[in-house]
Amino acid sequence: MKLRTVISLSLVSLFAVVLIQLGGMLYAFHAQMQEAEKSLNKCFWMAFSETVDNLVNNLPYPDNSVAIATYGPNPKYKRLDGNEMNNRTAQQAATALQRVYGVKEIPLATIDSVLHHKLQRLDMGGGLTVERINTHTGEVLESTNPQVNVNSFAAVTSEAASTFKPRGEAVRAILSFPSKEMEKKLLLLSFITLLLLSTAIYALIVQMKSVFRQRNSLQEQQQNFYALAEEMKHPVSRMKNLIATEGWEEIETQSNLLFEETNATLTYAKTEAGQQNTGRRISLKAVSIASLVGVFFLLAVWSGYLYYTTSQKIRYQAEEQLEEAFYREADRYRYPLFKKANPDFEEDRSPTVFLPYADRFMKEIIKVYKEKGYRYRIDLLFVRHIYNKFDEDFRIKMVYDIQDTISLRSRVPIPFSLQFADSVFQYQLSETGFPDRADIHWIKYPSEELILYTGSPSVGFGDITTKLFPLDKDSTSCIHAVVRSPQRTIMGATWYMQVPLLIAFLFVSFCVFFQIRMLRAQRRLEQFQKDFTYSMIHDMKSPLQSVMMGAHVLASGKLADKSEKISRYKQAMEDECEHLLTLSNRVVMLTQIDRGELELHKEEILLRPLLQDISEKFQLKAAKKVLFEIDCEEGCTVYADAFCLREVLSNLVDNAIKYSKEEVTITLSGERTKDGSIVKVRDNGIGIPLREQHKIFGKFERVASGSQKTGASGFGLGLNYVLQVVDAHDGVVKVESVEGSYSEFTMHF
Known part of the structure; x- marks a missing residue:
């Protein structure tokens, strides 16, 4: 992307x-x-x-x-x-x-x-x-x-x-x-969220630009390396031939030119790496994580505020229904019982006097209503020279008037009926669509000792309690409602704020996750760049330097009378030229595969002789003790390009020797199947970590996984070369390995 x-x-x-x-x-x-x-x-x-x-x-x-x-x-x-x-x-x-x-x-x-x-x-x-x-x-x-x-x-x-x-x-x-103030409250959350999200995205984009720039630089370096490796093929082949004819001066001149080209490519790679590491580094990961923590904190604070405001709304709704139940209990239960228990009680409604307007108006209204057969209700407003405060609504004022009348005028006690009030309360809640269960508690005040209750006697964590409604004049006996576990209702009522905040949190989490991946990629690219230059030194610059120095020494004539040393110099120079030719051939072939220009000359190849020849060759030049075991029947064949098959097997054997301890046993096996041939290379070396196995066939991936720690040099093109060549044969290559135990590569042609 x-x-x-x-x-x-x-x-x-x-x-x-x-x-x-x-x-x-x-x-x-x-x-x-x-x-x-x-x-x-x-x-x-x-x-x-x-x-x-x-x-x-x-x-x-x-x-x-x-x-x-x-x-x-x-x-x-x-x-x-x-x-x-x-x-x-x-x-x-x-x-x-x-x-x-x-x-x-x-x-x-x-x-x-x-x-x-x-x-x-x-x-x-x-x-x-x-x-x-x-x-x-x-x-x-x-x-x-x-x-x-x-x-x-x-x-x-x-x-x-x-x-x-x-x-x-x-x-x-x-x-x-x-x-x-409202605009501030409305925009504050949006601004903070936008700021945090923008910070996270800025950190992500900066990091991605750095990674993209680093990748482009590495791709350019790789292209330079490819071009250099391809250009080496013919000069190195000529130098190898000149070793036999002892053309030391020409070899020295040619190797010097290749060395300068290699050194220029290496210098460019080091310069690019140095430029990327200069300047003050800002911890973008810390910035992103700080943004995530900020959004999380914002989510917690705002969620708490929404929870509080919504719980207040639920409490207000429950209080309204409890007021209605309280009123009906007093008006329809206690007051009728009071009148029944006190038949001689008469409400003191006799006014001092009916003022003319009130008298006339009442008579006219009663007459009209009676003539039409209507039910009617007349309310009388009395003159009382006091200041009357309306701090409670009409229902509660009526309840307190009824309670005062009962407590002062009743011959027998008429207690509050919790069952009647609860019945009305539950009915009111269901009629208004109240989603949660609510109980009524009758308590003593201020001790809060429970007298009677409906539902559960305890008040659980998260339950909402309403205000107290006194049952007597000195407020020593009160009732309140307890709304049980309203959390689901609260969350449902505040989804319109929780969802955007959650989306913001997930978005920043994604940014941080991607940021961490970018940082890992950047570290891998930095390590890759270090290993790339390291491999150029060991696999290109050092061999050329050896050839150049050897040609210089031999051209000087200092070893004219030392034939044994001359032979060793020649052999070392030939080995280095062979090493450079192998690298160049692989690069050329990979380039041909990438361009779709590779031509394969497939034929039936006897496998056992090929395996024996490869094992003998590596036993002769191996710097450590290597034991080969060949498990392949006579006459077993593989339909493949002979040169490519030899290169693939040689590469796998070379890796098995490099990535092993002081001694290694390599098993080369092959068998014919009904749909082709299977060739295996197995060693008892250091193995490949499971987390790395899916990456080893990528270009340069062996270097990126830490070649310097193993002491093995190379660009890591070998396994990618194996994969590409086997794919070109329409085959399949697989790896099975246990770290510290073995590695086995299986190729199906």
Whole structure:
């Protein structure tokens, strides 16, 4: 794969991850704004009811005077719950206050102040404004804080509460979270993630560019080596022939020219290696791993935040349903029992006086409802000169009123029914689609001693508990709900943020993984470059230097009377020329194979004589003790190119001798099969590590695996040559080896 393609894919992947991240954050922001709108509505209605109720209490009439009567909904339509009924009552009262009692208008500043304090208790900060609007035209008539940006994407608007229905006037609250703060929160995670991902990709690309540059340099060096090796073939052959005719001066001149060419190629390789190792190295691996740790930390922090906010949402939902169960238990269980146990109890609803408007209005409504056969509900608003706070919603206020009445007026104790409340609680949870199981615990406060419970008595790790609801006036007995193991629900509810973060984490993990592979490749290439120059010195420069020095000594005439030394010099020079010719022939043949120009002259070759000839040749020139065993029947043949087969077998035997201890036993075997011939070369040498066996047939791979440690020289072209030649014969070569025990190469022709 080209570097440009890798960079393009990396940038596209980065862009995709950031888009997913932004999409998840926008989804999370939308969900949080919905929750904020619910909380604003709840607080707004409490503030509106509190303001209206206290306007009634400030009317200049005696305590317990009925100032306003309001009516319930038409029973042909759905029935409203207590909170909705209370909201409707407050709206009717607001209209009556202005039409009947001369209140100029419902004060927005009071609603704003009360609402502000209620929102503060929920840690909901931001710009708050309360507006008076015309519901017919949508026009804003008055605002407590015109500076609030009501059109901001970070603003939520409450429901509208009617204040003067005939004129279409209503009030509403708008809470605008600080846009800059919201934008910071929205973009902070994206920016940090983008920074970490960009850092990881930058480190990866820099490392890949270095590896690609190094590979290109090595490929250029290899091409130079190939060209040099091919050019050597004819000059070296001529030098070998000149040894017999003792043309020392020509040999010296020719070897000197080849030596200079080899030295120039070697110098270029060393210069390239030096340039790559200069300059200050930055630990790109450390940068990538730091990015991974950063994303992981970001994932943990953000996941924790999402877990907390979602668990708060689940707790809020459970509290709502427990409130409903608490209300129904008091209203439909304890209060009927109280009335049954106290038949002479009469609610003290007798007012001091019905003010004219309330009296007239109530009579008219009752008359109309009775004539039409409707069920109706009349709520009376009394004048009481106290400030009445609405810090609980209508249901809980009713429960506390019922509990106070029972505790003060009942002849017999009427305890809280945990079974009734739990039955309602579970029903409410199922109706609202609550996904988790929740129990109710009845405890003593503050000791938290358990009195009764449903489900399990313990509170497990990860369980969510709601706030306490007192069962008596001094709050020594309370109930709360325990939501069991909501983790699956929380994770399901926050997938839109967890998935992008997980993708980012996996993406950086991939970058780090690829970075480590690049670093390993770079180390291998650096080692390869070192071994390449090492092999050039030993397999090309040193033999040429030996030939050049030998020719110089013999040409000087210093050994004219020493025939034995002259013979040794000649033999050494011939061996070095033979070594160079073998290398050159292999390079030429590999080049021909790469170009598709290799011509094979296949014939049936008697295998046993060939194996014997090879074994005798290597026994004569081996520098260590070598024992050959030949396992091949007479008449066994191989259909192959004779020259190539000899070269392949010679190479395998040469390797077996090089990579062995002081003594080595080599077994050469062959057999004829129904679909061809099998030839094997087995030794009892040092073996090949399992992790290296899949690489040994690659070009120069033997050098890259550490030739200097074994003391064996060579470019590592031998096994690649074996593979290429056998492939050219449409054959197969395999290796089986155990480190420290043996190696066996099997060729199937």
